[in-house]
Amino acid sequence: MRFPANFRFAVRTLAKSPSFALIAVVSLALGIGANTAMFSYVDEVLLRPLPVPDSGRVVEVDSTSPDTRLGRLSYADYVDLRDRTKTLQALACYDFFFAGIASQVNQVPKYSLDASVSGNFFSGLRIQPVLGRGFRTDEDTVAGRDLVAVISHHMWDRDFARDRSVLGRRIRVNGSDFTVIGVAPENFTGPQAYVNPDIYIPMHAYQQAVPGASADYLTSRKSRSAVLLGRLKPGVSVTEAQSELRTIARGLAAQYPEANRDRTVTVLDYVRARFENSPTDAALSLTLLGITGLVLLIACANVANLLLGRGTARAKEIAIRMAIGA
Structure with missing residues (x-):
């Protein structure tokens, strides 16, 4: 089973770069948290039906x-x-x-x-x-x-x-x-x-x-x-x-x-x-939901850029590992 070994390697890699892990987690947490909160509000105010049968x-x-x-x-x-x-x-x-x-x-x-x-x-x-x-x-x-x-x-x-x-x-x-x-x-x-x-x-x-x-x-x-x-x-x-x-x-x-x-x-x-x-309130709520969606998109893009940069920095290491079959 290679999963335990890969998992241990991933943990060691993140431990070597705690700032990378922290930035990635915080970016995603802010994006996901803002979207969750905003969608919950829009759902409650605009989308959820009256809680009655049928x-x-x-x-x-x-x-x-x-x-x-x-x-x-x-x-x-x-x-x-x-x-x-x-x-x-x-x-x-x-x-x-x-x-x-x-x-x-x-x-x-x-x-x-x-x-x-x-x-x-x-x-x-x-x-x-x-x-x-x-x-x-x-x-x-x-x-x-x-x-x-x-x-x-x-x-x-x-x-x-x-x-x-x-x-x-x-x-x-x-x-x-x-x-x-x-x-x-x-x-x-x-x-x-x-x-x-x-x-x-x-x-x-x-x-x-x-x-x-x-x-x-x-x-x-x-x-x-x-x-x-x-x-x-x-x-x-x-x-x-x-x-x-x-x-x-x-x-x-x-x-x-x-x-x-x-x-x-x-x-x-x-x-x-x-x-x-309440067309004005509805438009404002949907606009804010769109903005928070954009925040999540930016957060994902930031994490993707971090991963690309990290991959580039480790290109030599990865090439050596592949050469020796690691």
């Missing part, structure tokens, strides 16, 4: 108007689209808000990012809580009646040490008490990358969680704050869903011209929506 069928529905390329919809418009669509298995919505959260009655509130979601958010996206349950649709029908909450897995771990008796406990959200009914799965950190809500509450509980919120938050068609996520029915394409929803949107524009004139909707695959909603 995520390839999840789409985002955005509002489009002469003044807005892609924007949010009003909750009232969401309800009409949800109730009239035949191409989507489910259409859910969400919005983010900030609140002071106290996991115990006498605890000083912690400022956190949270989410108000439609009653079918968990069921429609097929998100199965690890503990308890998600919302029922009837818990998102009457404003202020059902003060229930699903907490994130991170909050369950951080504030409750994964205590399974957390169900039924009350947490205070900006002074209002909400009852915990479920814990989100660990792999679901929120509907958007790097935006990780601590708690989820029904949309109809928003005014209790956010004192001073507009009284017509859920009824005004000019209050556009809802982000819509849908799940395509089997065999239905994004184009077909968009055609149907645009037909519904035209009807809403005719029915409510003051709020919806010249407004339609655009349906996008969830991953594509990330690029379309």
Whole structure:
């Protein structure tokens, strides 16, 4: 076996030139490390699908108007689209808000990012809580009646040490008490990358969680704050869903011209929506990824040049070794 002998020779050779080995290792480490970090970021922000079952069928529905390329919809418009669509298995919505959260009655509130979601958010996206349950649709029908909450897995771990008796406990959200009914799965950190809500509450509980919120938050068609996520029915394409929803949107524009004139909707695959909603961020991220790729290429070229130089320096030695059969 020549491998052990070759390995020992390689080790001795590197030991004679530690600076060469150090420069080669550091060059490759910097290039590979930068690429790994940048690709992980781009993957998380732009490429990774929503961590839900059959995520390839999840789409985002955005509002489009002469003044807005892609924007949010009003909750009232969401309800009409949800109730009239035949191409989507489910259409859910969400919005983010900030609140002071106290996991115990006498605890000083912690400022956190949270989410108000439609009653079918968990069921429609097929998100199965690890503990308890998600919302029922009837818990998102009457404003202020059902003060229930699903907490994130991170909050369950951080504030409750994964205590399974957390169900039924009350947490205070900006002074209002909400009852915990479920814990989100660990792999679901929120509907958007790097935006990780601590708690989820029904949309109809928003005014209790956010004192001073507009009284017509859920009824005004000019209050556009809802982000819509849908799940395509089997065999239905994004184009077909968009055609149907645009037909519904035209009807809403005719029915409510003051709020919806010249407004339609655009349906996008969830991953594509990330690029379309933040084209500047996407372009910057891909540019940085290309730059780090160039850094790796330069690192490889440097190591190749070092090896060529080393080979040239050892040409006489190699010739002698070949002559004597070593």
